[in-house]
Amino acid sequence: MFHHLSVLLTESVAGLNIQPGQTVVDCTAGGGGHTQRLLEQVGEQGLVVAVDQDAYAIAHLQNRFALQIEQGNLVLHHGAFSEVGTPTFPVSSAHGMLADLGVSSPQLDTAARGFSFLREGPLDMRMSPEKGGETAAQILAQASQAELAQIFREFGEEPKAHILARLIVAERDERPFQTTTQLAAFIEQNIRYKTKSRTHPATRAFQALRIAVNRELEVVEQLLDRAVDFLAPSGRLAVITFHSLEDRIVKKKMRAWMGKDDRATGTAREVMRLPLTDSQLQLIQTNIRGQALRPFPTKPTEEECRVNPRARSAKLRIFQKADVS
Ligand SMILES: C[S@@+](CC[C@H](N)C(=O)[O-])C[C@H]1O[C@@H](n2cnc3c(N)ncnc32)[C@H](O)[C@@H]1O
Known part of the structure; x- marks a missing residue:
């Protein structure tokens, strides 16, 4: 349905x-x-x-x-x-x-598509996976720190884009980012904002990755x-x-x-x-x-x-x- x-x-x-x-x-x-x-x-x-x-x-x-x-x-x-x-x-x-x-x-509600940080699923985010193309997990694993910072800044308007990119690059060799909830928890635990917001701290990063994956x-x-x-x-x-x-x-x-x-x-x-x-x-x-x-x-x-x-x-x-x- x-x-x-x-x-x-x-x-x-x-x-x-x-x-x-x-x-x-x-x-x-x-x-x-x-x-x-x-x-x-x-x-x-x-x-x-x-x-x-x-x-x-x-x-x-x-x-x-x-x-x-x-x-x-x-x-x-x-x-x-x-x-x-x-x-x-x-x-x-x-x-x-x-x-x-x-x-x-x-798309958002199907955990297996990986769009939502609220549902455990693979970090995929492709709207037409049958056409191939990079998944969010591949971007997180392969992009340079500067590229990640650019993605978070330009596509997510994330104020902590540089810090987030640096932390991800430091983490990914030890623990590659594979699931939505893993990334969401990592952001929640490691990024601190001065003001409290009603939205989840991973909202902007998820939007940024989705925009990057689907251009x-x-x-x-x-x-x-x-x-x-x-x-x-x-x-x-x-x-x-x-x-x-x-x-x-x-x-x-x-x-x-x-x-x-x-x-x-x-x-x-x-x-x-x-x-x-x-x-x-x-x-x-x-x-x-x-x-x-x-x-x-x-x-x-x-x-x-x-x-x-x-x-x-x-x-x-x-x-x-x-x-x-
Ligand atoms: C917000 S939903 C549209 C909902 C629809 N208006 C309705 O009333 O049910 C956006 C849809 O656009 C599709 N979409 C997004 N980008 C697209 C693109 N570049 N080309 C074709 N379809 C796209 C998505 O797969 C999704 O099904």
């Missing part, structure tokens, strides 16, 4: 403004909660492409949506969402795209870069993030698509106030791909967080592509 409570379900699907007969891509189908709503929106003449890189999620979706697959309203794609816009992806464009980033509850930030950037071309004119992209690193990437990309990219000619907004040369105007116009629906992200209601504590850190941003591109 695949049990995952979809986050910001109503807000994200309503925000996509899908019309009957349209095509939508659910980039992170998981348990299929968003997929179900999207199928309702596109109706009998529409199409949903549901993507997930996790074989267990795909098997569950095949079962849950057997009828819709048979009727031709749903196509499953077992692969990475960064494949949108590549020749092997099932459709070449969509009116709407949804990405509900991160891990699903079954999560890199693939989100790839998805966003492809999404803006892949979307049909006036199409919308909704992205739900669960930590500030991802939200920052999404926010920055959307700002860039609105022509507010600081790397261009100074921010476009500043330039707009000045008389523009033809080449400046052309540069700004070609940079503008559309508009974010709101300047700030939408957050779950208190009620949603009460029912589903995993929703607490969620942020939804929606972007609408311009109608001519």
